[in-house]
Amino acid sequence: MTKKQNDVWSFFASMKLALWIIPILAVTSIIGTVIPQGHQLDYYIQSYGPELARLFYVLDFTSMYDSWWYITLLIIFSVNLTVCSIDRVPTVWRMVRLDNLNTTPERLQKMPLKAEVEVDAPLPAASVKVGKLLAAAGWRSASRAREDGSIMFFSQKGAWSRLGPYVIHSGIPIIMLGAIVGNVFGFKASIFFPEGETVSHVFERGTRLPIPLGFSMQASNFEITRHPNGMVREYTTDLRIVDPLLSEPLYFSLMVNYPLKHRGMTFYQASYEPMDEFMISVRNKETGRTRHALVPSGRQVNWPEENVLFEITNTLTDHAGRAHKLEILFSEPGAIPSVFVMQDEQSVAVQRPENTYVFFVRQRYATGIQVAKDPGVWIVYAGFALMTLGLYVVFMVTHRRIWAHLRQDAQGRTWLMLCGGSNRNKETFDQRFTKLTDYLRQNQIIKSGAKPDAKPGVKPGTKR
Amino acid sequence: MESFMFLNLATFAYLASAMLYIAILIYGSKNKTLGLTATLVTASGLLLSTAGIVLRWIEAVRMDIGFYAPFSNFYESLIFFAWCVVLAYLVLEYMYKNQAIGAFVMPLAFLIQAFAEYWPQWNQDIRPLIPALQSNWLIAHVIASFVGYAAFAIAFGLAIAYLLKARNSEKSGEAEGTGIYAALPSLKIVDSLIYKTVLFGFFWFTIGAIFMGAIWANQAWGTYWSWDPKETWSLIVWFIYAFLLHVRLTRDWRGKRIAWLAILGFFGVIFLYYGVNFWLGGLHSYV
Numbered sequence: 001m002t003k004k005q006n007d008v009w010s011f012f013a014s015m016k017l018a019l020w021i022i023p024i025l026a027v028t029s030i031i032g033t034v035i036p037q038g039h040q041l042d043y044y045i046q047s048y049g050p051e052l053a054r055l056f057y058v059l060d061f062t063s064m065y066d067s068w069w070y071i072t073l074l075i076i077f078s079v080n081l082t083v084c085s086i087d088r089v090p091t092v093w094r095m096v097r098l099d100n101l102n103t104t105p106e107r108l109q110k111m112p113l114k115a116e117v118e119v120d121a122p123l124p125a126a127s128v129k130v131g132k133l134l135a136a137a138g139w140r141s142a143s144r145a146r147e148d149g150s151i152m153f154f155s156q157k158g159a160w161s162r163l164g165p166y167v168i169h170s171g172i173p174i175i176m177l178g179a180i181v182g183n184v185f186g187f188k189a190s191i192f193f194p195e196g197e198t199v200s201h202v203f204e205r206g207t208r209l210p211i212p213l214g215f216s217m218q219a220s221n222f223e224i225t226r227h228p229n230g231m232v233r234e235y236t237t238d239l240r241i242v243d244p245l246l247s248e249p250l251y252f253s254l255m256v257n258y259p260l261k262h263r264g265m266t267f268y269q270a271s272y273e274p275m276d277e278f279m280i281s282v283r284n285k286e287t288g289r290t291r292h293a294l295v296p297s298g299r300q301v302n303w304p305e306e307n308v309l310f311e312i313t314n315t316l317t318d319h320a321g322r323a324h325k326l327e328i329l330f331s332e333p334g335a336i337p338s339v340f341v342m343q344d345e346q347s348v349a350v351q352r353p354e355n356t357y358v359f360f361v362r363q364r365y366a367t368g369i370q371v372a373k374d375p376g377v378w379i380v381y382a383g384f385a386l387m388t389l390g391l392y393v394v395f396m397v398t399h400r401r402i403w404a405h406l407r408q409d410a411q412g413r414t415w416l417m418l419c420g421g422s423n424r425n426k427e428t429f430d431q432r433f434t435k436l437t438d439y440l441r442q443n444q445i446i447k448s449g450a451k452p453d454a455k456p457g458v459k460p461g462t463k464r
Numbered sequence: 465m466e467s468f469m470f471l472n473l474a475t476f477a478y479l480a481s482a483m484l485y486i487a488i489l490i491y492g493s494k495n496k497t498l499g500l501t502a503t504l505v506t507a508s509g510l511l512l513s514t515a516g517i518v519l520r521w522i523e524a525v526r527m528d529i530g531f532y533a534p535f536s537n538f539y540e541s542l543i544f545f546a547w548c549v550v551l552a553y554l555v556l557e558y559m560y561k562n563q564a565i566g567a568f569v570m571p572l573a574f575l576i577q578a579f580a581e582y583w584p585q586w587n588q589d590i591r592p593l594i595p596a597l598q599s600n601w602l603i604a605h606v607i608a609s610f611v612g613y614a615a616f617a618i619a620f621g622l623a624i625a626y627l628l629k630a631r632n633s634e635k636s637g638e639a640e641g642t643g644i645y646a647a648l649p650s651l652k653i654v655d656s657l658i659y660k661t662v663l664f665g666f667f668w669f670t671i672g673a674i675f676m677g678a679i680w681a682n683q684a685w686g687t688y689w690s691w692d693p694k695e696t697w698s699l700i701v702w703f704i705y706a707f708l709l710h711v712r713l714t715r716d717w718r719g720k721r722i723a724w725l726a727i728l729g730f731f732g733v734i735f736l737y738y739g740v741n742f743w744l745g746g747l748h749s750y751v
């Protein structure tokens with residue numbers, strides 16, 4: 001690598017950059033939560049005045065999360081994260097693979113936790129005993145004779161957990177990659193159409209350009225169920241899909257939280273709207289002859305076969321456009337009409353001089369369906385999974401190490417030096433370390449410093 | 465509606481518990497009866513609240529209003545928030561055998577619960593859920609997020625304790641402070657507790673609030689991320705705590721700075737939880 005490349009690399013590998021970019025991202029992200037995003041210029045001029053509105057436009061504050069400067073920050077952030085991690089992983093990997101038996105006794109002296117005691121056995125016998133006791137205490141160890149005749153024992157747990165942060169970090173660029181894949185190869189679109197109708201295009205979000213589906217989709221029925229207090233319980237669009245690739249039509253009841261997947265696209269029930277259109281059916285009670293009509297309010301329907309006319313003369317709608325009361329006029333031409341008030345989805349029997357008719361009205365709804373094609377979503381989820389795994393490791397697994405150094409001094413006495421350390425949860429490890437030394441004492445491996453109340457053969461971890 | 469009665473009683477239990485822990489802090493922890501009473505009162509407050517939450521769920525199911533979870537509106541979520549804080553505190557007390565921290569956590573739990581019970585702003589009735597909320601993801605997402613919030617709340621309480629103790633220690637010249645501050649765990653332990661609770665909170669917040677929220681949004685609307693104010697604020701909070709973890713690990717920041725960051729982070733949480741819903745609006749304004 002040239003010097004220059006090195007500079008770029010070390011710039012992006014630096015933790016300093018990360019500690020700047022993270023707060024900068026945190027602070028700038030606030031802007032778009034305070035200034036409403038994605039409105040027309042007029043909106044901002046009205047709400048903030050022309051000067052501020054212009055400033056917002058220049059600085060892209062009106063759609064800041066896809067502005068060049070915000071995207072640039074995100075890119076710097078992920079490059080920083082990636083380079084920083086790549087830069088450090090080799091060191092961490094060496095740490096995981098480190099031959100800890102090579103650690104010198106001098107290094108052990110500098111460890112935060114240590115205990116040195118005399119052992120009541122000659123070196124070879126003591127060595128066997130130490131190995132066994134460590135294993136019995138849950139620290140299966142490797143050992144190696146050193147050149148000076150002393151013996152080093154080592155045991156560790158969770159060394160691989162040092163890679164945890166890097167697993168977390170790797171998730172972030174993967175999520176970003178998934179987002180890019182979704183943006184480049186997918187789309188977000190929507191369609192809003194009345195029940196009964198068939199569509200074969202949807203409209204891209206933002207551009208409103210039509211996207212052909214390659215099949216046709218009919219909203220054969222739209223149904224709202226309500227709670228007694230009138231709140232919407234759920235709403236469903238019954239879809240009938242006729243796809244040249246399928247031998248039979250596909251039927252699906254689309255509901256919120258229950259999307260339909262078809263041909264790499266996903267269809268979501270997103271919204272609905274009552275229309276000023278009514279599906280009327282009138283049935284002659286005697287003959288059973290029926291007439292259906294789909295009309296807005298105020299339009300008269302003529303049924304020449306029965307010589308009747310009917311019309312929804314008036315509707316009482318709520319703010320959402322739902323018709324609560326309908327005023328109906330029903331008559332033979334020239335006769336005195338029946339005028340009555342009824343509710344949506346109610347049947348009313350209309351008595352006329354000649355016949356009785358059953359009159360039924362149902363308001364027509366339009367259904368709003370979101371359509372998304374996002375081939376990147378599984379990449380994003382894979383990133384989530386990696387980060388979850390990494391977080392779990394960082395949170396749950398500690399790298400704990402124990403060294404034991406056994407040596408004979410000039411007087412022929414045997415000394416055991418026990419050392420240890422952990423990268424996290426130090427207090428817990430301290431306690432374990434104390435337990436381990438107590439355990440060795442209780443088993444009388446250690447002559448000096450034996451506690452008067454020590455009972456032999458007690459396992460560590462048992463309550464005393 | 466028996467659930468109201470239980471939740472009301474829980475509020476009083478939390479108040480009593482907060483006062484008992486403050487008494488322990490002031491009169492020292494030598495009085496075993498006082499200590500035991502504090503723990504028992506707290507535990508019974510938790511049980512009362514649990515009963516209230518469960519009863520409320522049962523009442524909702526009886527009303528036949530379809531899918532329901534007992535944290536579907538702001539009132540219920542505050543109750544659940546307090547519940548998580550109390551549970552987390554009891555676990556902490558059990559693990560560290562120190563009751564002085566209770567004086568900094570239980571008042572917070574009481575305030576949250578009282579805010580739910582007595583603030584006139586929210587409707588406490590059980591009302592049916594809008595269709596978008598009728599999903600099992602609601603349960604998973606809310607529970608995991610609130611475990612995270614609760615951990616951040618406790619880190620906040622600990623941070624206040626740390627700063628007060630540190631100030632007292634500087635003034636008095638005693639390493640571990642004087643009087644009531646000496647009763648608190650050592651500065652080093654409080655500092656490491658702040659770090660641990662933040663790490664615990666970060667784990668649940670990342671998974672519960674951000675990941676599960678994204679997966680659910682994708683299920684309901686077809687986009688896992690739409691920069692809606694709630695989502696963006698959760699990212700901001702996430703950045704604050706990520707910053708805390710990194711300066712601690714790579715810059716060796718300890719003590720006061722970390723405590724201030726934990727406080728800042730919790731203000732972020734409060735804004736995310738309350739401010740966004742009531743001041744900014746967006747997809748999450750479900751009350």
Ligand code: HEM
Binds near residue numbers: 018
């Ligand atoms: C917001 C995105 C990030 C998240 C969620 C994240 C998460 C984490 C977590 C949870 C840890 C472990 C912390 C601990 O053990 O207390 C960690 C460690 C670390 N992170 Fe990040 N990180 C992020 C961004 C970055 C960036 C941008 C960089 C550098 C350029 C970075 C560099 C490091 C380093 C060097 C460590 C220490 C690893 C070690 O010594 O074990 N992180 N990160």
